[in-house]
Amino acid sequence: MEVNNYKSKQEEKFSDVISALKSLPKVKAEDNFEFNLMTRINNKNFEMHTPKKVFFIKRIFAPAAALAFSVLIVFFLVNDSGGNIENPFLMEPTMRQDFSAVKSDTIELRSSSENLALTEQSQNIVSQTTNSGVVRVVVQPSDAVTIETVQLPFSDENAVDLDSFVSGESENGRVNLNRGSLVSGGNSASSFDGFLISERPSKECVESHKARLDSLKKLQEK
């Protein structure tokens, strides 16, 4: 009853609006509406014309993420322009990969190196087999020991041991007469091949291999 009273009161008050709205012509669907609809269904074309609802969080975070990304880019751009470029003359020289790669079961030895402190037996092996500076002792999987001469990637005659050269000592008392050509200029082409960093094996590694070599040598002698 109350609802009806409410309705009648309201509808009296807004009778002009209600009659105006009721007088509006009824809009009908297009003639081909059903044909289009059934075509979409038969073709399984279920893509919506109206966009999907975008969630509030997505709407908030999309611009925030874009802003954060822009700030990051600007930060790095400003930072890079600060002139923090590394001086190439102060950079650590890169090692020659072809020479510094060492197999797991090998040790590189310099015949003259006193710091390796090999036992007498292993020293003998080295002294018998090499005239060039560097040899490689390889322990095969069958426990056979072989010694390989390591080919340096540059001419040994032109090589200069910088440590010895700076300290005034020549390696094995040998004077390298060609070393002056390393700094030759003018029209002559330089034969400079680059620097070689000689890596010393760690003491633990040498000790373990030394013990292994000695035991193997003893076995071979027996």
Add this chain to the structure above:
Amino acid sequence: MSTKLAELTDEELIKEFQDNNTLEAYELLVKRFKDPLTNFVYRFVGDRDVSTDIVQDTMIKFYLKKDSYQSFAKFSTWIYTIAGNLAKNELKRRKRRKIYSLDDNFDDDESKKIQVEDKSFFEPDRAADSNLKSGLIQKALMKVKPVYREVVILRDVEDFSYDEIADITGLSIGTVKSRINRGRTQLQKLLKYIYKE
């Protein structure tokens, strides 16, 4: 079979479509609701092509999600809810895209705004034309806040009861009544020049 189906109520038809996937039942429901839905959506969004797209999408959603309809509800309120939600999404999308948004807050100058936009307000001879009059009513309707517009259209254009409008919009009956009242008040102010004639 089709004559039998034609005699069924909306709720019986959707049950037939749900249980046996009878496409004829679906087609019958589309035939029954395409015009009232188009009218409702057109009055709500004010664009013929967009309203056609929205009603098409509504029917596609009905086809795809027929099982989400539960038999205790009226079919008409269910399908109007889908159409109303799609129409509201479209309006929100448009609002975001607008560079110069219309002032949705109603004030006394609104009726003057419509006059400025449409010079025919000053021409009573032309305003007497029914087509022009309905165009002006539609224009005024588009000035009403969407939350009020929806319920006013459902009540005064589509002739739904307060209970049905509450079901469609998911609002309480009290809120529906107050929104209809506010919507009608806004519309009355906007249309006062038409009534003077």
